[in-house]
Amino acid sequence: DAGITQSPRHKVTETGTPVTLRCHQTENHRYMYWYRQDPGHGLRLIHYSYGVKDTDKGEVSDGYSVSRSKTEDFLLTLESATSSQTSVYFCAISEAGTSRNQPQHFGDGTRLSIL
Amino acid sequence: SQQGEEDPQALSIQEGENATMNCSYKTSINNLQWYRQNSGRGLVHLILIRSNEREKHSGRLRVTLDTSKKSSSLLITASRAADTASYFCATDSSASKIIFGSGTRLSIRP
Numbered sequence: 376d377a378g379i380t381q382s383p384r385h386k387v388t389e390t391g392t393p394v395t396l397r398c399h400q401t402e403n404h405r406y407m408y409w410y411r412q413d414p415g416h417g418l419r420l421i422h423y424s425y426g427v428k429d430t431d432k433g434e435v436s437d438g439y440s441v442s443r444s445k446t447e448d449f450l451l452t453l454e455s456a457t458s459s460q461t462s463v464y465f466c467a468i469s470e471a472g473t474s475r476n477q478p479q480h481f482g483d484g485t486r487l488s489i490l
Numbered sequence: 491s492q493q494g495e496e497d498p499q500a501l502s503i504q505e506g507e508n509a510t511m512n513c514s515y516k517t518s519i520n521n522l523q524w525y526r527q528n529s530g531r532g533l534v535h536l537i538l539i540r541s542n543e544r545e546k547h548s549g550r551l552r553v554t555l556d557t558s559k560k561s562s563s564l565l566i567t568a569s570r571a572a573d574t575a576s577y578f579c580a581t582d583s584s585a586s587k588i589i590f591g592s593g594t595r596l597s598i599r600p
Contacts, residue, residue: 417592425586465532472586476521481532
């Protein structure tokens with residue numbers, strides 16, 4: 376298994392509170408991704424990073440921000456959580472981008488409930 | 491928006507039978523990938539097929555790609571209980587990103 380750790384694994388919080396999810400990798404991969412998974416939608420990309428301090432938006436980035444100050448850590452922040460952000464969040468890593476035919480490796484997810 | 495769409499959404503077969511899942515996509519691709527997700531776990535990469543390839547094998551898995559029809563299929567032969575999972579196709583939407591379909595839920599009956 377690829378060395379990917381997501382923390383926390385489960386979190387329950389209230390609407391309006393800030394939430395930060397952490398993804399830590401030990402593979403020294405360049406690319407890191409945050410997805411959310413909801414019933415009927417598959418996985419949707421929130422943000423991704425292609426290097427330290429280099430990030431870009433995915434298809435559902437509104438309400439989320441990210442930071443990557445070290446190769447091994449990619450943080451996802453919900454500045455003011457809303458109930459619509461209740462979801463399972465997955466981090467993934469990749470050695471190179473999709474144009475170089477590299478697969479993504481996933482963590483086991485964070486289940487986030489916003490009440 | 492979803493690039494790949496799997497069909498069927500759910501499939502239940504007897505252990506030992508073959509399982510076939512299909513994926514259709516809309517725009518041209520460089521590659522297509524298949525992933526498996528067991529309940530409560532992250533996705534696991536199964537196989538990647540490039541746009542200039544028509545068929546690829548990995549153990550009991552066989553993937554085909556028809557770029558003229560913008561479709562791919564995943565065949566699992568001699569299914570086992572451990573194959574019970576959701577299966578997703580994913581296509582590259584840019585040099586850095588892939589888009590996942592909504593998946594096929596496969597159940598293997600003992």
